[in-house]
Amino acid sequence: MSLETAIQGNWQQTDSGYNIELRFPLQIMSSKIAFAIVDVDDASSGAKKFVIGTANPNRSDALGTVLVPSPEIEKILKGLKYSNARVWVVDKHMRVLARSGNIQDATGVRTKPAVAKRDTLWQRIEQDWLFPLYYQILTKPPADFVDELKDAYALQGKDLADALAGEASSQWRLSPDKKAVVISAAHPIFIDDTVMGAVVVEQTTHGIRTLRNQALEQLFHLIIAVVFLGTAALFLFASRISFKIRKLRNETESAIDDSGKILGNIPRSQSKDEIGDLSRTFHSVLDKLQQYNSYLENMSARLSHELRTPVAIVKSSLENLALEQNAENNEIDKQQYIERANSGIHRLSKILSNMSEATRLEQAIQYSERENFDISAVLIGCTEGYQAAYPTHTFSLELAEIQRTLNGSPELFAQMLDKIVTNAVEFSPPQGDIAIRLLEKNGRAQVVVSNTGPMLPDNMHEQLLDSMVSVREHHNQQGTHLGLGLYIAKIIAEYHKAKLLISNRADNKGVDVTLIF
Incomplete structure (x- = not known):
């Protein structure tokens, strides 16, 4: 040795x-x-x-x-350049032959290299305001966790055991500190149909959590943007509505003084929304109130004129009767004074009757029974009566060859026609012509009463149909006129679902009153 x-x-x-x-x-x-x-x-x-x-x-x-790491296998693993996973190669005894990658970086998501950028205002808002708010709900993957296999020379686990048995398998496990979830997959290595080892690939779920957080960040950005834009839109919309309401309030307040007198009308809005419709309604209401106030302002002069004559007649007659008591008894003079007093009282009664006629008519319309009647028959009967009642005028009747049945009240229809014809007679000269025509135009039946005489004043075509509106001159009146005739005719026309119009004749020789059914 x-x-x-x-x-x-x-x-x-x-x-x-x-x-x-x-x-x-x-x-x-x-x-x-x-x-x-x-x-x-x-x-x-x-x-x-x-x-x-x-x-x-x-x-x-x-x-x-002898177990020796294989440089060749490690070169192959490093050549994969798969930095998002940790790869193990083990033999059939579960001993490590080669390893590549770091489990701390094995997130499973390929990240782009960071590029230095200047902090923009939006980035500062994200970092200082938004992200701290978001991550009250979200959780960040831990930057570090315990890796129990950092220096392992042998592996174990169900997935590896299945791979060495010839079947690919996978499993997940928690890190010892329970900060990370590690997913591993093992696949067998065959040499001549014999399992000689296995390849194990490991990744953490940090990449999935990071992608989830990024997606939720973008979603939260979108939600905040929608909420901000929606709030801004609602604020602008509410401000616009508030401005229009304040403007309408100021216009309405300026149209009426503290005593309730209407000083003028509000401008007619052209807006198509509900506030514009409300403005137009206020305009119409104030216009009608202004017309009514105008009538009330002139009604004292009208009633004073109408009442002065019969009151003077009664007063003078009573004074003469008192004088006759001290003079010689003259029955003829007394009878004359009594007749004059009765005439004045009759005129006073007629004035009161005319003032309450419209109210009584509205009540009569509510309780009247409808029936079908022929318009032509009513026109023929009324025209014959008018010729007898007004012999100083000439009446003509023209009936088109149409069969027109109307549902309503023939008595009220005749009363409406009486008011229209009476008005025509009063404005036409003696021996004047009054024409009554029944015709059909544009698929609608029309009754036209035409008279010769003075023209209508400008801008009075619609006002003449209102209550207590008259264009007669006081010194030309022979009876009591409170401007209710055409207004009553209008009420009856609406009861028969008709529209009453008054206009100057085309030849400028008189006036036409038209009923359109």
Whole structure:
């Protein structure tokens, strides 16, 4: 036996014993090796007291196996450049032959190299405001965790056992500190249909969690943007509505003074929304109130004129009767004064009757029974009566060859026609012509009452159909007129689902009153 100088050793004394490290070339040994330590207490005699070893060095069949990492396999693994996983190659005894990668970086997601960028305002908002808020809900993958297989020389596990049995398998496990979830997959290595080892690939779920967090960050960005834009839109919309409402309020307040007098009307809005519709309604209401207030302002003069004459007649008659009591008894003069007083009282009664006629008519319409009647028959009967009642005027009736039955009240229809014809007679000169026509136009039946006489004033075509509106001159009136005739006719026309229109004639010689059914 010769001394082998290529073998080097190092003895290290420890508190509990010693460690021996040996280094020798691989060329001088085979795949079998065994170590034995001999305890010699007597150096002079060299007697062996105790022997301990990994196997019996004197028996070749009892030697252990030499396990040497394979540089070739490691080169193959490094050549894969798969930095997102840790790869193990083990033999059939589960001993590690080669390893590549670091489990701390094995996230399963290929990341782009970081590029230095200047911090923008948006990035500062994300880092300082948004991300701290998001990660009150989200969880970041831990930057470090305990790896129990960092320096392992042998592996174990169900997936590896299945792979060495010839079937690919996978499993997941928690790190010892429970900060990370590691997913491993093992696949067998076959040589001539014999399993000689396995490849194990490991990854953590950090990459999946990172991708999830990035997706949720973008989703939260989108939600915040939608909420912000929605809030801004609602604020602008509410501000616009508030501005229009305040404007309408100011216009309405400026249209009426503190005493309730209407000073003017609000502008008619052209907006198509509900506030514009409300503005147009206010415009219409104020316009009608203004017309009614105008009538009320003029009603005192109208009633004063209408009442002054009959009151003066009654007063003068009573004064004359009182004087006659002191004078000679003249029965003829007394009878004349009594007739004049009765005439004045009759005119007063007629004024009161006209003022309450519209109210009574509305009540009568509510309780009237509808029936089908022929318009032509009513027109023929009424025209004959008008010719007898107004002999100073000429009446003509023109009936088109149409059969028109109307559902309503023939008595009310005749009353409506009376008001229209009476109005026509009063405005037409003596021996004037009044024409009544029944015709069909655009598929609708129409009754037109036409008279010669003065034209209508401008902008009074619609107002004449309102209550207590008249264009008669006071000094030309021969009776009591409170402007209710056409208003009553309008009420009856609406009861018969008709529209009443008044306009100047095309030849500018009079006025046409038209009923459109």
